[in-house]
Amino acid sequence: MDSGPTSNREDEQRPPRQIGGNRPFKKFSDKPFNRDRDDKPRRSDRRSFNREDRPIRDDSQSYDSFNKPSYNRDRKDRPPFNRDRGDRPSFNKDRGDRPSFNRDRGDRPSFNRDRGDRPSFNRSDRGDRGDRPSFNRDRGDRPSFNRGDRDDRPRQSGHRPPERQNSYDSNEEVMKYYGVYSCKELVKKREDDIERVFLTEELVPTFKLLLSKLSKLSKGYKVVESEELVKITDSTHHEGICIIAKKVEPISLNSALLEIKSADKIAYLDGVENPHNIGAILRTAAHFGITHLLMHDAKPLAASGYRVAREGAENVKLISVEDPVKDLGLLKKCGFTLIATAPKDGISLKEIEIPKQSVLILGGESNGVSEEIAELADHLVTISGSGSVESLNVSSAFSVMAYHASS
Numbered sequence: 001m002d003s004g005p006t007s008n009r010e011d012e013q014r015p016p017r018q019i020g021g022n023r024p025f026k027k028f029s030d031k032p033f034n035r036d037r038d039d040k041p042r043r044s045d046r047r048s049f050n051r052e053d054r055p056i057r058d059d060s061q062s063y064d065s066f067n068k069p070s071y072n073r074d075r076k077d078r079p080p081f082n083r084d085r086g087d088r089p090s091f092n093k094d095r096g097d098r099p100s101f102n103r104d105r106g107d108r109p110s111f112n113r114d115r116g117d118r119p120s121f122n123r124s125d126r127g128d129r130g131d132r133p134s135f136n137r138d139r140g141d142r143p144s145f146n147r148g149d150r151d152d153r154p155r156q157s158g159h160r161p162p163e164r165q166n167s168y169d170s171n172e173e174v175m176k177y178y179g180v181y182s183c184k185e186l187v188k189k190r191e192d193d194i195e196r197v198f199l200t201e202e203l204v205p206t207f208k209l210l211l212s213k214l215s216k217l218s219k220g221y222k223v224v225e226s227e228e229l230v231k232i233t234d235s236t237h238h239e240g241i242c243i244i245a246k247k248v249e250p251i252s253l254n255s256a257l258l259e260i261k262s263a264d265k266i267a268y269l270d271g272v273e274n275p276h277n278i279g280a281i282l283r284t285a286a287h288f289g290i291t292h293l294l295m296h297d298a299k300p301l302a303a304s305g306y307r308v309a310r311e312g313a314e315n316v317k318l319i320s321v322e323d324p325v326k327d328l329g330l331l332k333k334c335g336f337t338l339i340a341t342a343p344k345d346g347i348s349l350k351e352i353e354i355p356k357q358s359v360l361i362l363g364g365e366s367n368g369v370s371e372e373i374a375e376l377a378d379h380l381v382t383i384s385g386s387g388s389v390e391s392l393n394v395s396s397a398f399s400v401m402a403y404h405a406s407s
Helices: 008-013 162-170 180-189 208-216 226-233 253-261 275-287 303-309 324-333 371-376 394-406
Strands: 174-178 194-199 221-223 241-246 265-270 292-296 317-321 337-341 358-363 379-382
Touching (some): 174 226, 174 303, 194 226, 208 221, 253 292, 253 317, 253 324, 265 275, 265 394, 275 292, 275 303, 337 394, 358 394
Parallel strands (some): 265 292, 265 358, 337 358, 337 379
Antiparallel strands (some): 174 241
16 A cells, blocks of 8 residues: 655665664654644545445445355255154154053052052041050050149259269269168168169159158159169169168277177177178167177178168168177177087077177188187087078078077
8 A cells, every 4th residue: 555755854864774783773853743744645645445436336246246155045955944854753743652651540550549458547547546555545554744743742853864873883982772671761860871862653652751852952863663773773672762872881899899888789790791691680680689790891781781681771880890809809808798609519599598798609601600719709509400401591590599689
C-alpha cells in the first residue's frame, strides 16, 4: 500500500543501517509532537475500505459463485433425519413382543395380596393371647415400680453403677454379710457400720426402718433379684439380703483379759478352721451364755460362717491368742479350770462336774487337741456313745459340753 510522499529532512537525519554491531539510538526530532504534519499525507487521503468508490459486486461475484456449500440450501443430496424409519423399529411402537412391567402379573404373587396364609401382626383378630404372655398384661405376679402405693417404701438414694457392688471385694475394711437373722442382729448391734444393702423385694417390709435410715444418710440400698444376689454374695444361701458393713477384727487376749476374768465360761478351739463349724459353735455358745471364743491367730469370721452363726456372731467375741500354751497357762493362774476333750482314754463327761469358771477346749476333727495343751489341761473328758463312730463333729461335741456345763 502506498503511504504517500516522505520527508527529505527525516531521510537526512536517519543514520545509515549498519551491518553487525549495535544500531545507534534514534535521535528524536526537535520539532514538537503537535506540529503540523503538512509533509505527511492526511488520513483522509489514505485508501479506505469503506469508501464509496468501491465497486459493487454483481451476481456473478456472490458467495454462491464459489464452490462453497451453503448451510441453508436445499439438501436434496442428503436424506432428512425425519424420514420414515421403516427400516428400524421404533421405540414407541406397541411392544407386543415384550411383556409389559405394568401388566397383570397373574403368574407372580403380589406382595399386596390378602395374606390369609400368614398371620398379620397388626390384625384385629388376635383375640386373647392365652398361649403367649402379653407384655401389657396385669402384672399381678410382680410388683410394679411405678404404682402409686409405693409411698410407704423409702426411696433409694443416689445412683450406683452395677460394678460398684463388686468393688467391695477389694476393700479390706468392709465385708459382705448375708442371712436374714444374721443381718437383723447386725442392724441391731452395729447399724452405724452399714454402708450399703442389697435385698429382694420380699424383704423390703422386714427392713423398712433400716432402709429409711440409710436413705436419710445417703447410703442407699438396692432392690435386686435373687439371681443377682448370688453373684454379689458368691453363695446361693444368701436368704434374700446382703449387707456391706465394716469388718470386725478379733481382739487380743490382753485387751479382753479384764472382761474374761469376770466371765463364767469361755471356749478355746485348737486347730479348728472350717467357717461353718466356727459359725455353728458361735451360735451354740451364744445360746448357752458363753461370751468369748479363743482361737490361735484368729481371723475375721467368713461370710458363710457368719450366716451359720446367726445372732451368735454379734454376741460372742472372737479372741486372738498368740501363744496358746502360755496364754492358757495365764488363764489357769487366773482361776480358770482347763477341760479338754479326748476321743478316748478320758473321763466320761457324765462323771465330771464342770466348775463355774472354766475353759472348754476342743480340737479339730483331724488331729484333735495338741499334746502340749492336753498336758496343760486339768481334765481330759470323753463324750461316750455307742461306738459306731469314732467321735462327733467338733460343733456337735461343743454343743454337748456346753449343755453339760450349763446344767
